[in-house]
Amino acid sequence: MKKKTVRFLTVACSAIMLAACSNSSANSNDQIIIYSNADDEAIEVIQNTLNDKGFEGEYIIQSLGTSELGGKLLAEGKSIEADVVTMASYYIDSAETQNDMFIDLTSSESLIDEMTNIQLPILGNVGAIFVNTEMLAQKGLDTPKSLKDLADPQYKNLISIPNIMDSSTGWLLVQAIIAEYGEEEGQQILADLIQNVGPHLESSGSGPIKKVKTGEVPLGFGLRAQAIDAKEEGLPIDYIDPTEGNYSLVESVAVVDKEDDEKEKKAQEMAITIATEAREGLLKQYPVTLYEGETVADEPAFLKKWETTLTVDLLQQHQAIFEIAKQ
Incomplete structure (x- = not known):
């Protein structure tokens, strides 16, 4: 029953x-x-x-x-x-x-x-370097000014970046490096940077800011707006506009x-x-002007765009460079 x-x-x-x-x-x-x-x-x-x-x-x-x-x-x-x-x-x-x-x-x-x-x-999304100022000072590390600076061995295992294979945010970093240094030198810079990233290569574009906010790493790369929000929350987070450029994606x-x-x-x-x-x-x-008449208070210092139209084919080319740099 x-x-x-x-x-x-x-x-x-x-x-x-x-x-x-x-x-x-x-x-x-x-x-x-x-x-x-x-x-x-x-x-x-x-x-x-x-x-x-x-x-x-x-x-x-x-x-x-x-x-x-x-x-x-x-x-x-x-x-x-x-x-x-x-x-x-x-x-x-x-x-x-x-x-x-x-x-x-x-x-x-x-x-x-x-x-x-x-x-x-x-x-419009733009990229920037994230800094946990307290952690950077505690470790006695230099404050980077460029993406190339992040390839310095002093930052070994202390950087978090998004993987271009999973996140379009990672493409902002790769665009800036390749546009500034060319494919050959850029690939070497990427290789050295990825070595410093170690286990902190993130599949999500929000991964790096989370690790910088919690102090798991003192440095990261991601969407500039994420660091602005964290700073406004009163966290010891700052952002640096890399000299290679704040590349943008619409x-x-x-x-x-x-x-x-x-x-x-x-x-x-x-x-x-x-x-x-x-x-x-x-x-x-997201303080990037897209329409006539718009103004923003905190525009990125080095706002740039890739010189040709962005396409999926171009993304795949840059992904291939990144994959070689990982090896």
Whole structure:
């Protein structure tokens, strides 16, 4: 009797769970699905903006790493589950070239740099060196001024950086080194730097700032905004604009062409809202001007961009240089 009762309850619970899943799926069919590679801070700004503008409950945001989301865009094309994507602009362009998968987006705001008409920029990421000032002083280490300085043996096992194979943040470091020193010397600098990194090569772009904040290492490289936040929290964290340059990556919003006019219209409305209405909050967090008339209080000292258009092919070339430097 007990076995039968347990079996009945198990079946009943399973039925209830399936019904809940079905209801969830039904609701999600009406919601706009947003895939994003953005940091938690940026996603919070996007959510608050969408909610304030009347879209609360009408969307779902799913956070993915840059490599994972980029792979899905290239492999799945229009069949991707997402209706809206916020992603590194070079991945959006590459996915469009390969899959012809996005609709045109327009805004009344004028861009500083020309971009393809399938995307609107939402934020600009720049790299910087992180310093735990207390730990650096305790160990009697010199304060670096450049990325090349980080290759000095005095920093053995004391630096954390993101892996370019997993994180687009790591590409900012590699771009700066190769642009300044060329591929041959740059690869040697990378090799020496990776030796100093030792076990602190991170798969996440937020990995280095976490280790610098906790004092696991005194130095790191990552998104400049992360160090600004840590410093404003009162932590002994500072940031250094490397003399090779604060290279930047733009993240944009795009709408997938799903050939569903009603849903596509709402997706387009949300995308334009993110690009325009969320911009004020995102600019405070990521102080890189993207639209005409914008100003920032703490602009990076050596703001630079790669001399040619960024592409997935170029990323793969730089990943290959990095992999050789690791050997």
